[in-house]
Amino acid sequence: MLNKMDDIHQLEQLDKQHFLHPTSSIEQQQTLGPAFIFREGKGIYLSDVKGNVVIDGMSSLWNVNIGHGRLEIGEAAREQMAKLAYSSCFATFSNEPAIRLAAKLAKIAPGQLSAVFYTSGGSEANDTAYKLARHYWSIKGMPEKKKIISRTKSYHGVSVGATSATGLQPFREFSGSLAPDFLHVDQFDTDELRQLIIREGAESIAAFLAEPVQGAGGVHIPPENYFAEVRKICDEFNLLLITDEVITGFGRTGKWFGIEHYGVTPDMMCIAKGITSGYAQLGGVMISKEINETFKQRSGGTFLHGFTYSGHATACAIALKNLEIIEREQLVSNAKVRGDELLAGLKQLKNESEIIENVRALGLMAAIEFKENKTTTPFSPQVVAEAAKRGLICRAVTFNGQDTVVIAPPLIIKKAEVEKVIQILRETINA
Ligand code: PMP
Numbered sequence: 001m002l003n004k005m006d007d008i009h010q011l012e013q014l015d016k017q018h019f020l021h022p023t024s025s026i027e028q029q030q031t032l033g034p035a036f037i038f039r040e041g042k043g044i045y046l047s048d049v050k051g052n053v054v055i056d057g058m059s060s061l062w063n064v065n066i067g068h069g070r071l072e073i074g075e076a077a078r079e080q081m082a083k084l085a086y087s088s089c090f091a092t093f094s095n096e097p098a099i100r101l102a103a104k105l106a107k108i109a110p111g112q113l114s115a116v117f118y119t120s121g122g123s124e125a126n127d128t129a130y131k132l133a134r135h136y137w138s139i140k141g142m143p144e145k146k147k148i149i150s151r152t153k154s155y156h157g158v159s160v161g162a163t164s165a166t167g168l169q170p171f172r173e174f175s176g177s178l179a180p181d182f183l184h185v186d187q188f189d190t191d192e193l194r195q196l197i198i199r200e201g202a203e204s205i206a207a208f209l210a211e212p213v214q215g216a217g218g219v220h221i222p223p224e225n226y227f228a229e230v231r232k233i234c235d236e237f238n239l240l241l242i243t244d245e246v247i248t249g250f251g252r253t254g255k256w257f258g259i260e261h262y263g264v265t266p267d268m269m270c271i272a273k274g275i276t277s278g279y280a281q282l283g284g285v286m287i288s289k290e291i292n293e294t295f296k297q298r299s300g301g302t303f304l305h306g307f308t309y310s311g312h313a314t315a316c317a318i319a320l321k322n323l324e325i326i327e328r329e330q331l332v333s334n335a336k337v338r339g340d341e342l343l344a345g346l347k348q349l350k351n352e353s354e355i356i357e358n359v360r361a362l363g364l365m366a367a368i369e370f371k372e373n374k375t376t377t378p379f380s381p382q383v384v385a386e387a388a389k390r391g392l393i394c395r396a397v398t399f400n401g402q403d404t405v406v407i408a409p410p411l412i413i414k415k416a417e418v419e420k421v422i423q424i425l426r427e428t429i430n431a
Helices: 005-018 026-032 071-084 096-108 122-139 160-165 169-174 190-200 226-237 258-262 289-297 313-328 331-352 379-389 415-430
Strands: 038-042 045-048 053-055 113-119 147-151 182-185 205-210 240-244 268-271 283-288 356-362 365-370 395-397 404-407
Touching (some): 005 026, 071 313, 096 313, 113 122, 113 289, 122 205, 122 268, 122 283, 190 205, 190 226, 226 240, 226 258, 283 289, 331 365, 379 395
Parallel strands (some): 205 240
Antiparallel strands (some): 045 053, 268 283, 356 365, 365 404
């Protein structure tokens, strides 16, 4: 237990000296130290070494769907680790949790998605999907179908492939150099998509890639008929449709998978985050029966794609327990009900406030977009900093000229807790 100020100070110094943080301001770390050193989590709450208690209004990184501190998950992990923590899945070696989880995923996934390739997270899932799409066309005798089209505000991860697919400019610039064969179209513009395919030639394009609801890009919810139109275009031009459900999967939007709101089925689906609610690192790509059968028909040779941790037994056992909890506690429908309440509360805030331009939500993915600001500093970072002081973690999105705060609490959130979130946001915005 850390409670002495000296110990905390030492931790802060060690953090500053030795810990290069992911997606963080190094300047902020070096001047102020780590924003929080979390020690415990329970339900929707996190507490830090200084005794601050905050609502985890982002489910950490949109992923802790079942909330923090679920001992059942620890039990499942302990049980699996005591038997077999890990063994390789290369060379057709297998293990029971990986097999059972694959079958479970095939059952809950939309449409004809029937098999899974396991990764450790969402970026690996994305890179895998691009490679599998190209491999698929290659087997079908169309090896020149290589290009991947994605969208301008998209986020698909930070590996070189996933960064190349990502549309958000700052991530692309940070990468220094990007992979070839990635193209981008504007948000929700199916005419532009069609024109781009015609211009480039469908014979050179492998797939269109999209998040059902864009997360990191600012919670952008597509018009109702958008994905039906996209599916039509993919079919017309012989492109695979890959949906990136890394955030929207496993109940986040009030359905098991985000694409189910739009009545279409993808050919491949990237998954991660909510598959384990963050209790272990796991992701994957689900592929359609058609793609699966095509891979099976290719005889001889080795399928030369695999990560050391593909099919990690303990991660898969944790995922199985997590999915059991989501089902048992009906968290998918809770996300819908609580999401509707959250949206109603945000609409109320918009009515009360002069600085809010727009609010939106699908399930428990929500955003507050601020009006254009007379000063040079956007509202959203100030709101996020002030909300944290009042006990709520949310996130600012300022990419591509946006000024938006996003909120995505754990799916276990209760009605009274939604009201508390709204109340903290009200006090913050008023201040
Ligand atoms: N795709 C989407 C839609 C994401 O939101 C993220 C992560 N926020 C990723 C991919 C990358 O996942 P990871 O950070 O697990 O590599």
